[in-house]
Amino acid sequence: MTVDAVPDRTGPRGKGVRAVGGNGPNRLRRGARVLLRGPGPAVPRWLLLPAFLGFAFVIMPLVALADAVDWSHFFTLVTSQSSRDALWLSMKTALASTVLCVVFGVPMAVLLARVRWRVLPLFRAMVLLPLVLPPVVGGLALLYLFGRYGLLGRRLEAMGIDIAFSTTAVVLAETFVALPFLVITLEGAMRTAGERYERIAATLGAAPTTVWLRITLPLLRPALVSGAVLAFARALGEFGATITFAGSLQGRTRTLPLEIYLQRENDPGAAVALSLLLVVIAVLIVLVAYRRVGVPEGRDPAGGLWRWGASGRAQAQAGS
Amino acid sequence: MTDHDHAGLEISVRLAERGLDVELAVAPGEVLAVLGPNGAGKSTLLEIVAGLVRPDAGYVRMDGRALTDIATGVAVPAHRREVSLLAQDPLLFPHLTAAANVAFGPRSRGMRRRAAAAVAREWLQAVDATALAGRRPGELSGGQAQRVALARALAVEPRVVLLDEPMAALDVAAAPAMRILLRRALRDTKGRSAQRTAHAPSAILVTHDIVDALTLADRVVVVESGQIAEQGSVAEVLSRPRSAFAARIAGVNLMIGSAVAPSSAAEFVDADRTNEGRAQRDSYQGTISARTGSTEMGAVHCGADTVYGRCAGPWEPGTRAAAVFSPAAVAVYRERPAGSPRNVFRVRVAELTDRGGVVRVHAAERGDGAAGVVADLTPAAVAELGIVSGDEVYFTVKAGEVQVYRC
Numbered sequence: 029m030t031v032d033a034v035p036d037r038t039g040p041r042g043k044g045v046r047a048v049g050g051n052g053p054n055r056l057r058r059g060a061r062v063l064l065r066g067p068g069p070a071v072p073r074w075l076l077l078p079a080f081l082g083f084a085f086v087i088m089p090l091v092a093l094a095d096a097v098d099w100s101h102f103f104t105l106v107t108s109q110s111s112r113d114a115l116w117l118s119m120k121t122a123l124a125s126t127v128l129c130v131v132f133g134v135p136m137a138v139l140l141a142r143v144r145w146r147v148l149p150l151f152r153a154m155v156l157l158p159l160v161l162p163p164v165v166g167g168l169a170l171l172y173l174f175g176r177y178g179l180l181g182r183r184l185e186a187m188g189i190d191i192a193f194s195t196t197a198v199v200l201a202e203t204f205v206a207l208p209f210l211v212i213t214l215e216g217a218m219r220t221a222g223e224r225y226e227r228i229a230a231t232l233g234a235a236p237t238t239v240w241l242r243i244t245l246p247l248l249r250p251a252l253v254s255g256a257v258l259a260f261a262r263a264l265g266e267f268g269a270t271i272t273f274a275g276s277l278q279g280r281t282r283t284l285p286l287e288i289y290l291q292r293e294n295d296p297g298a299a300v301a302l303s304l305l306l307v308v309i310a311v312l313i314v315l316v317a318y319r320r321v322g323v324p325e326g327r328d329p330a331g332g333l334w335r336w337g338a339s340g341r342a343q344a345q346a347g348s
Numbered sequence: 349m350t351d352h353d354h355a356g357l358e359i360s361v362r363l364a365e366r367g368l369d370v371e372l373a374v375a376p377g378e379v380l381a382v383l384g385p386n387g388a389g390k391s392t393l394l395e396i397v398a399g400l401v402r403p404d405a406g407y408v409r410m411d412g413r414a415l416t417d418i419a420t421g422v423a424v425p426a427h428r429r430e431v432s433l434l435a436q437d438p439l440l441f442p443h444l445t446a447a448a449n450v451a452f453g454p455r456s457r458g459m460r461r462r463a464a465a466a467v468a469r470e471w472l473q474a475v476d477a478t479a480l481a482g483r484r485p486g487e488l489s490g491g492q493a494q495r496v497a498l499a500r501a502l503a504v505e506p507r508v509v510l511l512d513e514p515m516a517a518l519d520v521a522a523a524p525a526m527r528i529l530l531r532r533a534l535r536d537t538k539g540r541s542a543q544r545t546a547h548a549p550s551a552i553l554v555t556h557d558i559v560d561a562l563t564l565a566d567r568v569v570v571v572e573s574g575q576i577a578e579q580g581s582v583a584e585v586l587s588r589p590r591s592a593f594a595a596r597i598a599g600v601n602l603m604i605g606s607a608v609a610p611s612s613a614a615e616f617v618d619a620d621r622t623n624e625g626r627a628q629r630d631s632y633q634g635t636i637s638a639r640t641g642s643t644e645m646g647a648v649h650c651g652a653d654t655v656y657g658r659c660a661g662p663w664e665p666g667t668r669a670a671a672v673f674s675p676a677a678v679a680v681y682r683e684r685p686a687g688s689p690r691n692v693f694r695v696r697v698a699e700l701t702d703r704g705g706v707v708r709v710h711a712a713e714r715g716d717g718a719a720g721v722v723a724d725l726t727p728a729a730v731a732e733l734g735i736v737s738g739d740e741v742y743f744t745v746k747a748g749e750v751q752v753y754r755c
Contacts, residue, residue, distance in 0.1 A: 224439055230426035231398050231433040233504050234456035239427075242452070246443045 090307055097304055098297045105301040113279045114287035115305070121195065121283060122263040125202035129210045129259040134252070136207075137214035138244075142223070152215075159208045166204050167272025174200065174273075197274035198281050202263035209262050210255040217251030218244075261313040265306070354412055357508055357550050359397060361406035361416075366392045367574035368403075374508075374550040376411075379534055381565030381582070382554045385593055389574040390554040394510045397552065398433050399426035410507060427456070432506040436513040438497035440485035446496045447472065447481040453504035471499035475529055491522030495529060502533060509534070511553040515560060531564055558586075558597040570594045578755075590670055590755040592719050600672050601721045605650030607669035607754065646752040651715050655691050657750025670755045677749035678723035680709060681742040682733060690744040693721060697739045700730065709735060711743060 098105070105111065140152050158166055174191040175181045184191060191197050225247065229239045245252075267285040274281040276290065284306055291299040356378070360371040368389040374380045382390050395401040397408055399415065407417040414422040415429055432453070440449045450468035455461065472478050475495040485493055494514060501509060514530065515523045534551055553564055561568050561582050569579040570591045577591030589595040595602030646659035648671040655671040684692065695711035698720060702708075707730045711720035721743055725733075735741060 224437075225441055227400050227426070228433065228435070228439045229441070229452065229456070230400070231429075231431060231510075232453035232456060232500065233427050233430070234452070235427050238456050242456075243441060247441075249443075 093300060093303055093307065096300045098301070101297065102301050102304075105295075105298045106305050108298065110278055110282075110287060110291075111298065111302055114282055114284045114302070117195070117198070117279065117282065118264055118284040121198045121202055122260050124199045125206055125263040126256055126260040128199065128203045129207050129263075130252070130256055133207055133210035133255070133259070134214060137211050137218060140211065141215045141218035155211050156208050158205045163205055163266065163268030163270075164272050167201055167269035167274075170197070170201055170204060170269065170273040192273060193275040193277065193281060195274075195280055198270055198283060201269035201273045202266045205266055205269055206259040206262040209258040213255030213258060214248065214251055217248055217255075221247060257313055257316055261310060264309065264313075354409070356411065357397070357552075358407070358409045359393070361393070361396050361403040361408065363389075363392060363396065363401070363403045365404075368392050368396075369574055370571065370576055371406075372569055372576065372579070374552060376550055378567065379551040379553060379565045381561035381568045382552060382571055383556060383558070383561055383568055383593065383597065384571035384577075385556065388571045388593075390571055391512050393571070394433065394512050394552060394554055397508065398431050398510055399424060399429050429508075430504070430506050431508040431510060432501040432504055433510045433512065434494075434497055434501040434514050436516045438485070438490075438493040440488070440493055440497055440500070442485050444484075445481065446477065446483050446485070446488065449485070449496060450500045450503050453500060457504065467503055468499075471503040472496070474502075474533060475499045489522070491518050491526060494518060494522070494526055498526075498530065498533060505549075507549050509549055509551040511551060511555075513555055513557075514553075515555070515557065527560065527563055534564065556597075588670075588751075588753055588755070589672065595672065596719070600674055601678070602719075603648060603650040603653070603655055603671045603721070604718070604755065605648045605655075605669065605671075607663060607665050607667050607752075608647045608649045608654065609665045610645040610647045610656060610663065645747070648752050651718075653691075653693055655750055655752070656747040657691075657752040658748065659752045661753075663752075664754070667754050669752055671750050671752045673745050673750040675708060675722045675724040676706075677745050678721065679744045680723050680725060680729070680733060680735070681744065684742050685744055690746050691750065693743045695721060695741060695743050697735055697737055697741060699737050700735065709741075 106115075136155065140148060140155075171192060172178050173180050174184070174197065176185055176190065176192060178192075181191065191200070225243050226239050229243045230236075234242070265285055266283070267289065270281065270283060271286055271289075276282045276286050282290070284302060288299050288302045288306070291302065354373070356376045357374040359373070362369045366389050370389070370393055372380070382393065384390050392401060396403050396416065402423065403416065403418060405418050407419070407422075408415045409417075410429075410431075414420065415424045415431075416422060440446070441452065444452065447465065447468045450471050451461075451464040454464040454467045459467065469478070469481070472481055475498050477492065477495045477499060480488060480492055480496060485496075488496065494517075498514070511530070515526050518526055553560060555561060565582060567579065568582050568585045570577045570585065570593055572591055572593055578585060578589070578594060585594050586598040589598050589600065589602055590604070592602060644659055644661075644663060645656060646663040646669070647654050647656045648669045650671065657671050657673070679690075684694070693711070698710045698712040700707055700709055703724070705727075706724045707727050709723045709725060709730070711722065713720050723743055733741075
């Protein structure tokens with residue numbers, strides 16, 4: 029579409045363009061030129077091909093999925109009792125695990141970014157582990173900690189607390205895999221931000237807690253929001269650790285991804301419909317998160333301030 | 349170590365990592381300018397006083413109370429020091445309005461919201477920024493932001509104000525206004541606090557701009573590569589520089605070496621008189637005599653060169669001494685001037701720079717690594733001589749134009 033629109037913008041056909049043969053390639057070439065015109069240095073044209081192939085590879089499966097949906101029954105399929113149970117459980121547990129991620133992840137990020145202990149690099153590596161670990165392995169590990177015969181589970185059971193194969197287990201499994209997303213996002217933001225504002229706040233007489241509450245946290249808000257959104261998304265899609273550690277009990281531990289996996293055998297139509305639902309939710313989440321992360325200027329303080337703040341001010345000055 | 353009842357700020361710190369080793373004192377209410385080239389350790393010094401950086405050794409005391417003392421392990425945290433800092437970058441908290449920024453300090457020190465807001469209003473008014481109260485830092489120009497930052501630094505009524513090149517990031521239009529404001533604010537603070545408390549706040553102003561020192565400071569300390577090169581009143585340091593940096597900002601040539609007996613120095617002046625228009629010379633030297641009360645001569649042996657000049661007071665051969673002369677007093681020749689009684693240096697031209705109607709000829713670095721002598725010529729003279737970088741030329745300066753002194 030873009031290619032077709034180009035000749036209109038650049039005036040009469042062929043003007044100022046090396047003749048390369050027929051009309052078609054000529055137009056294409058000009059289209060590519062306009063496509064690759066950015067504010068920065070020129071992008072090599074041949075990059076277009078692999079780039080578009082890559083985009084297609086990401087987008088086409090989703091198109092195929094949408095194509096496979098039996099639209100006449102879509103609404104019935106996604107509103108069946110088991111679907112609603114799964115959706116509700118997924119939302120509930122993902123939200124709970126996001127809260128846990130924030131409660132524990134923020135202090136973890138602060139420690140990793142601001143404190144110099146010799147063991148911290150090791151801690152950071154361990155926190156990142158769930159990112160690279162197969163989730164099934166994570167679920168198994170959790171089982172051996174919290175399971176009935178687990179390291180901690182034995183003692184908890186003696187106290188009458190049974191975690192494995194409960195909704196709590198779902199939340200723990202999701203927290204385990206989602207935590208790195210929040211910690212990494214926040215730690216990166218804190219490192220980029222530096223400590224300059226905190227130092228100034230201290231010279232103004234603010235005690236560390238005051239500085240933390242009134243300066244550090246407000247400045248981190250955008251990173252905190254995008255980190256939490258990412259963690260929520262990861263928790264929502266969690267499958268491997270959940271099925272290993274929490275099992276698949278309808279209404280208690282069967283989240284949406286588990287429901288999709290099970291329905292795939294009995295009722296592929298329902299599985300496809302639920303999958304599309306999950307895709308839509310994921311797209312919404314990505315849009316929200318990307319809007320936060322991807323737009324550094326504007327009124328968003330953390331973005332505007334570190335790198336763009338000074339130049340923005342210079343412009344304001346030049347303008348006045 | 350010294351008497352603990354000393355009023356004001358006493359600093360004696362070493363920090364090996366930055367090569368800093370400095371000892372100085374600031375009296376209550378005094379504004380001390382710390383001058384020096386980039387990387388001399390000026391900002392580090394301020395960070396140590398503010399409690400943001402820990403020195404390797406030494407102490408920082410305020411009115412005899414230790415803020416930092418490595419020997420006894422005292423390290424008062426930054427927020428309990430009553431030392432506020434204004435940096436080159438205003439660093440206003442971007443999520444707070446200008447008024448909330450100024451109120452932040454008083455609020456943090458436990459003041460009620462309403463009282464803090466009143467204090468903020470007062471200080472914004474003091475820096476002519478009342479109209480900016482409701483704006484966010486992103487909506488302020490550099491000069492406006494720095495004014496608000498000054499109000500914020502002063503609103504906590506600190507005992508010491510540290511100013512780290514507060515004008516450096518401002519454009520040509522905003523800097524003078526800020527300088528005037530700073531002067532007023534520092535003087536006003538002094539006046540106010542003198543009425544309220546026994547101790548007026550002290551200020552340390554780090555800068556590499558001589559105008560800041562001239563307009564704001566009571567006293568100047570020149571720091572070079574982490575050490576104090578010289579200190580004194582602004583006038584003293586400028587008229588008799590003892591460090592390359594001070595000489596440069598004073599705009600004079602400085603040669604440091606050892607004093608030697610001015611054996612034939614007197615003849616130099618006499619010969620000078622015969623060679624030059626006598627009447628003019630006489631009147632010129634008359635003024636020198638009147639000013640210094642003496643026309644004694646001295647000489648400074650500096651590397652391969654010996655510089656003759658006039659000195660005030662007794663001249664003791666063997667001591668460290670400096671010779672100072674203006675770049676405008678230096679004449680440049682292609683050939684060694686024959687039989688001239690002047691100071692003559694054979695130099696290689698390193699570069700020529702334009703200084704607005706005058707061309708400055710920079711000689712290459714001296715053998716001992718000291719900065720080369722510079723000469724100011726008219727563009728016409730440069731064209732006539734045909735000087736380019738790399739040429740070997742002779743710089744001459746009359747002994748009567750050189751001032752020598754012990755340092």
